[in-house]
Amino acid sequence: MPGGMKMYGKHRLPGRLFIVEGIDGSGKSTQLMLLQKWLVSEGYVTSFSEWNSSPLVRDVTKRGKKKQMLTPMTFSLIHATDFADRIEHGIIPPLKAGAVVLADRYIYTAFARDVVRGVSSKWVRDLYAFAVKPTVAFYFRTPLDVAMKRILGGRDAIKYYEAGMDIGLSEDIEESFRLFQSRIIDEYEKMVDEFGLVAIDATRSIEEQQTEVRKIVSEALTGTKKSKVRRWLDLASLAKGSRK
């Protein structure tokens, strides 16, 4: 950490950081993917960062989860370690280079989950004090029933920690998931004011949500670098002699 450790809100970096938050099944990843497509088509240099993405740390997290050897405290710390690696390697360098960084889940995921697991809310906020403050943090607000339908319809079985089975809310995994996620929603709602999360009504159509997201993002992009590299379509039309 040459130059010392910078704290939340104190980083001065030329890039932009947009993050999405929300419970599983809120559709946030779809929205982020669509945002990235648009940014790329507009010529912005984008970089993508997601939860549990540091290879070395991910290994420990995976093993800990598989063997169910994580306590609320080690669960919290191992995710913070993974996040620190994302920050140091995947987020700060592109932001320094002036890129647009898109992150699927950010510190607010940890704040919600860890507090529901019984970890002190002050402690976990202090723990993540090294995080870069996002340019805009979107929160995809979804009623639990809507999210449950999306999840139970399409994906594999609900996982042990995702359902909060480790804190013994219920013996039944689906019931535990419901109870756990509803507490997560309560935590997110508290954070809307605390951190100025931009709430998006995720019950609306995908297109309506994306239009709103793009509008907010484009307002925050003034002065951001665009790529000088032409897209292949331009090159293809050049090759044809088109002057368009």
Add this chain to the structure above:
Amino acid sequence: MAGFSFFGEGLPEIDLAELKGKLIVLEGTDGVGRSTHISLLKQWLENHGHAVLDTGMTRSALAGKRLKQAKEGHTLGGITMSLFYATDFADRLENEIIPALRAGFIVLTDRYIYSLMARAIVRGADPEWLREVYGFALKPDAIFYLRLNTDDLVTRVLQSAGSFDYWESGMDLHMGEDMYDSFVHYQRWLLSEFDKMVDIYGFEIVDASGPVEEVFPELRDRVMRIVDATAIESRPVGSAG
């Protein structure tokens, strides 16, 4: 009896009143003989009928192996490394130290959060932030700081270099003299960070400059005072006098 407490915002779902044992920490830079003293103390305490758990850094079941790899690969940044160590420590605290204390063991630990904080500070981490992060740690019953002054430290470092630390640190890839300078410089820096913690955390300083035969009896006597206190407390009421 004072009992245990956390430094800051503690671990969830731990009943501190259940912890009956004693937590004794040995701290100090490299080359002060911590592990020698730990093994002597363990033998001595066990001979006197106490159950002892000895434990050290980066050995947790959860992260120990990967942490060692990370250190060798130098791929992780300073904040990431600090938090990886904190994870490893939390795993040992919850799965080794606390269960042993609950069972009435005397826990001897070779280094504790102080070494972890000193190393992280030297690598640029914010001291205030580290204090908050390690708020979940238990306050020990005693912290013995085996201390060497800079000259003695350098002598010990010179003695031990060329063997374990030299190769383990991958410093053999560099020019010998630069490697030495860097190693000595690093140890001095750590020493100054430890010295700053003496008052903040209530370290008991043990002069480690003499031979083991001289240092150990002093350390043993100090440990005895803490352990005897346990023995008196555990006697039935009325039988103490």
